[in-house]
Each structure stands twice: as C-alpha cells, then as structure tokens.
Amino acid sequence: MGKSKFILIYNALSEKIHKQEIAAGSLLPTENELGEQFKASRETIRKALAMLSRNGYIQKIQGKGSIVLDVSRQNFPISGLTSFRELANHSKDTWRTNVHQLVLMKPDDHLKMVMNLHDDQMVWKVIRSRSVNGEAVILDKDYLIQGLVPILTADICEHSLYDYIENDLGLKIGFAKKEITVEHAGVEDKRYLTMSRDTHVVVVRSLVYLESAELFQFTESRHRADKFRFVDFARREHQ
Amino acid sequence: MGKSKFILIYNALSEKIHKQEIAAGSLLPTENELGEQFKASRETIRKALAMLSRNGYIQKIQGKGSIVLDVSRQNFPISGLTSFRELANHSKDTWRTNVHQLVLMKPDDHLKMVMNLHDDQMVWKVIRSRSVNGEAVILDKDYLIQGLVPILTADICEHSLYDYIENDLGLKIGFAKKEITVEHAGVEDKRYLTMSRDTHVVVVRSLVYLESAELFQFTESRHRADKFRFVDFARREHQ
DNA sequence: CAGTGGTCTAGACCACAAA
DNA sequence: TTGTGGTCTAGACCACTGT
Known part of the structure; x- marks a missing residue:
C-alpha cells in the first residue's frame, strides 16, 4: 500500500502544486514527458493525473494539456473521510x-x-x-x-x-x-x-x-x- | 462522449444493481468473466468497476471479488453537480x-x-x-x-x-x-x-x-x- | 495451491486543439 | 498537419484470500 508508482507520482505532483512550484493556470508537462521523467508508461501517468483531477488539482483538456488549478485557498477538506x-x-x-x-x-x-x-x-x-x-x-x-x-x-x-x-x-x-x-x-x-x-x-x-x-x-x-x-x-x- | 465502452459497461452494471437484478451483498462476476461477457479487456472492465466503486455501488476486495452494496436507500444525490x-x-x-x-x-x-x-x-x-x-x-x-x-x-x-x-x-x-x-x-x-x-x-x-x-x-x-x-x-x- | 483483484507495460487507434 | 489527451488491448507479474 502506498508504494504504487502512480501514487508516488501523484504525491510528487500534488506536492509541487501545493508548494506553487508549478504555477496555477500553467500547463503540466505532457503525459509523454511525464512518462519519461518518472520512467513510467503513459497509462500509469494517466492514473496519477486522474487522481489529481478528482481531487481538484488539475483540469484535463483534450488536445491541450492539464491545467493546474488554484489550490491555495483550499480550506480544510472535511469532504473526504478525516477524523x-x-x-x-x-x-x-x-x-x-x-x-x-x-x-x-x-x-x-x-x-x-x-x-x-x-x-x-x-x-x-x-x-x-x-x-x-x-x-x-x-x-x-x-x-x-x-x-x-x-x-x-x-x-x-x-x-x-x-x-x-x-x-x-x-x-x-x-x-x-x-x-x-x-x-x-x-x-x-x-x-x-x-x-x-x-x-x-x-x-x-x-x-x-x-x-x-x-x-x-x-x-x-x-x-x-x-x-x-x-x-x-x-x-x-x-x- | 458517453460512447466509451467502459461507460456502457458501467451503465449496464449500475442499472442491474439499481433494479436489484444483482443482490446487495453478493459478488459481481470476476473481472475476467466480465471481460468475456462484455467482450472487453480486463483494464476496460476495471475502469467501469472503479467508477462503480467511486459512486458507492460496489466494494472491491483483493483476492475475493467485488461486493455489491445496498444502494436501495440512496437518496437524492446532491453530492455531485446537479441542477x-x-x-x-x-x-x-x-x-x-x-x-x-x-x-x-x-x-x-x-x-x-x-x-x-x-x-x-x-x-x-x-x-x-x-x-x-x-x-x-x-x-x-x-x-x-x-x-x-x-x-x-x-x-x-x-x-x-x-x-x-x-x-x-x-x-x-x-x-x-x-x-x-x-x-x-x-x-x-x-x-x-x-x-x-x-x-x-x-x-x-x-x-x-x-x-x-x-x-x-x-x-x-x-x-x-x-x-x-x-x-x-x-x-x-x-x- | 488456485483464483481473485492490483499494478504496470508497450503499442495502437481515435478525438480534439492549435498553428 | 502536428501534438495533445481519451480509449482499448493483450500480456505480464505481484499481493491477497481461500482451500
């Protein structure tokens, strides 16, 4: 658990977005580029991106790329299950x-x-x-x-x-x-x-x-x- | 849009669960069996199952199968975006x-x-x-x-x-x-x-x-x- | 042990956006 | 036309549950 490659990629990218190392409004590298960076196949990259999308980090647009969303005023996330x-x-x-x-x-x-x-x-x-x-x-x-x-x-x-x-x-x-x-x-x-x-x-x-x-x-x-x-x-x- | 194979499979299965054609508490057919039924690869079946899981239709258990959840008292889903x-x-x-x-x-x-x-x-x-x-x-x-x-x-x-x-x-x-x-x-x-x-x-x-x-x-x-x-x-x- | 789901891969083809 | 994401496939290996 927690050792899946796509989870590691998700964590790496979500952390970068939180730290604003990738600016809100800009595009993520393409899926193929991310595949090279993380030495993963495209489907694996896509699993990580799907998770980022579900959690409000990015918006995927066909033919264009993945836009980074403004996650800065992300208040406490009671939305999921948190004790x-x-x-x-x-x-x-x-x-x-x-x-x-x-x-x-x-x-x-x-x-x-x-x-x-x-x-x-x-x-x-x-x-x-x-x-x-x-x-x-x-x-x-x-x-x-x-x-x-x-x-x-x-x-x-x-x-x-x-x-x-x-x-x-x-x-x-x-x-x-x-x-x-x-x-x-x-x-x-x-x-x-x-x-x-x-x-x-x-x-x-x-x-x-x-x-x-x-x-x-x-x-x-x-x-x-x-x-x-x-x-x-x-x-x-x-x- | 809406023509993806995995969406069609999702719709078919969620409808069966809603109509109680598959009883709550029972197991779904295995992923390989579903692959044969719908003439789809296992990864495609898994996309449909992941969607069912996200929406509260099934619970997947490794080594065992996919348990159908009780969706009968599923009240109005304001949870997503509904007008x-x-x-x-x-x-x-x-x-x-x-x-x-x-x-x-x-x-x-x-x-x-x-x-x-x-x-x-x-x-x-x-x-x-x-x-x-x-x-x-x-x-x-x-x-x-x-x-x-x-x-x-x-x-x-x-x-x-x-x-x-x-x-x-x-x-x-x-x-x-x-x-x-x-x-x-x-x-x-x-x-x-x-x-x-x-x-x-x-x-x-x-x-x-x-x-x-x-x-x-x-x-x-x-x-x-x-x-x-x-x-x-x-x-x-x-x- | 056999059978299940979980992950990952490489490759193919399609739909869409921008130039 | 080129490059992007969207879908699908067949096959491989791993992790877990039951016998």
Whole structure:
C-alpha cells in the first residue's frame, strides 16, 4: 500500500502544486514527458493525473494539456473521510476532547434498525465533546459494534479512536454514507455544548463501513451552527 | 462522449444493481468473466468497476471479488453537480421556480474579489425562489459573467438555466467548489421565502467553472433550514 | 495451491486543439 | 498537419484470500 508508482507520482505532483512550484493556470508537462521523467508508461501517468483531477488539482483538456488549478485557498477538506484528530493537528487552534459517557449497551429498536443489528449484538456508546479555545462546539455520539471493537477505554476515546481502530485493532475503514441536516438544539446539546445565542445545530449522521463492506459504526456529530463549515469539490459527470 | 465502452459497461452494471437484478451483498462476476461477457479487456472492465466503486455501488476486495452494496436507500444525490431542474424531475413533489430579479450589472468590490473579475466585466444577477407544494424553500442568487452568457431572459431563468447554458450556448460545466454554512435569515430570505418559524438558513456558495477551467458563475443558494438535506458518499483514501 | 483483484507495460487507434 | 489527451488491448507479474 502506498508504494504504487502512480501514487508516488501523484504525491510528487500534488506536492509541487501545493508548494506553487508549478504555477496555477500553467500547463503540466505532457503525459509523454511525464512518462519519461518518472520512467513510467503513459497509462500509469494517466492514473496519477486522474487522481489529481478528482481531487481538484488539475483540469484535463483534450488536445491541450492539464491545467493546474488554484489550490491555495483550499480550506480544510472535511469532504473526504478525516477524523477529528487529523483535522485538529492541521489547525492552529487548540482543540480538546472531553469524554462524557462510555458504556457497553444493548441497542434500542431505532439503533437496531439503523445499524441493521442482530438481537444479541452489543454496542459501545461514546459521547464526546470537542472544544476549541475553551468553547465546546461539537458533540459526537458514536456507536461501535462490540464484535469488532472488543475493548474500549475512556483514555482511547479521549485521544484518537481512529488511531486505535486502524493501528491497534488493524481494522481498515473503507467508506461512509453521510447525511447533513439542521435541527433545533436538544437537551444534550445544551448540556454539553457552549451554545452562545444559537438555537440550532448542524447534525452529520454517518454510517461507517470497513474495507470488508461490514458496517462498523454509526456516528451522530452535532455542530454548533455558527461554527460549522463544509467545503466540497465536485466534478460534473458528463455521460 | 458517453460512447466509451467502459461507460456502457458501467451503465449496464449500475442499472442491474439499481433494479436489484444483482443482490446487495453478493459478488459481481470476476473481472475476467466480465471481460468475456462484455467482450472487453480486463483494464476496460476495471475502469467501469472503479467508477462503480467511486459512486458507492460496489466494494472491491483483493483476492475475493467485488461486493455489491445496498444502494436501495440512496437518496437524492446532491453530492455531485446537479441542477435544480434535474432534481425536481426526479422527485414526486411539484416544484416551481419564480424569477424575482434579472439585471445586467457592474459587480461591486466584494463580487469582483470573489470572482476575480476585471474592471470592465459585467455580470448577470438572477434572483429566483424555488417552491415545493406552494412553499418557497430555496432562494438562489446567481451571478454569471456576461462575456460567457451574452443574453439572458426571465423565461430562460424560469425554465432551466443549465439547459440553456449547456445545450443552447454549448458551454460545458467542468467542476465547482462549494461551501456550506448556516446563517441567520436576512431581509431577502424573509421577503422571498416562506419562513415558518425558522430563523436560520443553510447557505451553499459555489464557484462554478467550465471544462476550460474558466470561472463562469458564482451562486449563493439559501435553503430554509428545516428543508435542507445533504447526502454524501465518501471513500477513505488509504495511502 | 488456485483464483481473485492490483499494478504496470508497450503499442495502437481515435478525438480534439492549435498553428 | 502536428501534438495533445481519451480509449482499448493483450500480456505480464505481484499481493491477497481461500482451500
């Protein structure tokens, strides 16, 4: 993993674009030239370029070349799957996580339906709040299937749950389905969040699956509305 | 366009998955079998499968095969770039568009900065509201560069702006950068939207670019908070 | 071990843009 | 016309999953 030639080429080129060593608006070398530079076949180069295109680094134009896009005001990319800890590490602000609840429970009917659980499956319920500069602005409620995560401690939840899951347990996250809505703040929001004058929260509900396509986790992430921001890059599918 | 073999294979397979002719949880035929079925080389099959994977139809597992995912509760895919008209056509509710303003104007400083405009460039400003079952729930403010759209009429704005742009003007949309935030309702929201008891709107700001990588349009789409819903499918990038 | 998907290659032909 | 990207192919080898 991560050793594929086309990933190396992708990393080399995306880094150059980030560092502005290749100016926005200019053309990348042609695919044949890149093939010589990296000693790779054209199809391999094209895999790297397709990845750059998907992630908003370049725009390919037939007959012309690959235009480098302006990636400078590329704000935090929540668009993909990024854990809170990874985000916090990239920011200059001081983030802090508080664990409010950690229990092993029998799921209620609603959760059983949402997560498609069997009768005997138990889940870990974790409630955490995230604070930036002393203000609690995010409330996370996670439900993890015990069959996949046998043991969980407050200490792990306070540091990085995803680190533990991926590095210690060796589970690989594959994909997630997300839904974003806006709701009135409830009792839990008022209890755990610093609500200022706001009465609304943005709710991001996610079903997280492993690479094996097994459902692994359901998460409800509740954000104070005035602190919520979601940035996205989308390509038009011309078929 | 749209005639590529791998697109045809993608369409054939995604349709079968939608119609549940291939059950969720089962395995797709192997890549070699698909190659024989569609009389295509393995790399071509793999392009189609990669597209299915990106769009949440399958999960590929090395050494095992491609698992078909449950796509049945796949709600409206605002995730990509879809115009209001395309959305409305897929829904059972009755949508309606009202044009409130259509002017050719000199951009103010803020718009000039956001859109990176020259001093002499004029823009079309369009204000429209979208109603479902008689309630106005979305307010769209579009700014289009006149150099790319010489003429615009209220009639076009009331029907489909994107139809006109892509079919009549022959412009091809390439990609967009979006940002979603939540804000207090302003005077325009209160004037044009049926605000019920809500005091907040979800604001989606988009910079829309053509396939040539030229900036083409800036849009501010303001949604009544209780009617807003955004669904996303995201893969984890393991590098 | 056999069978699966993951990567890479060299070469061919087509579609499009610019001169 | 030349050079660019877009597609497709056949074959090779590697990595992983199951038996």
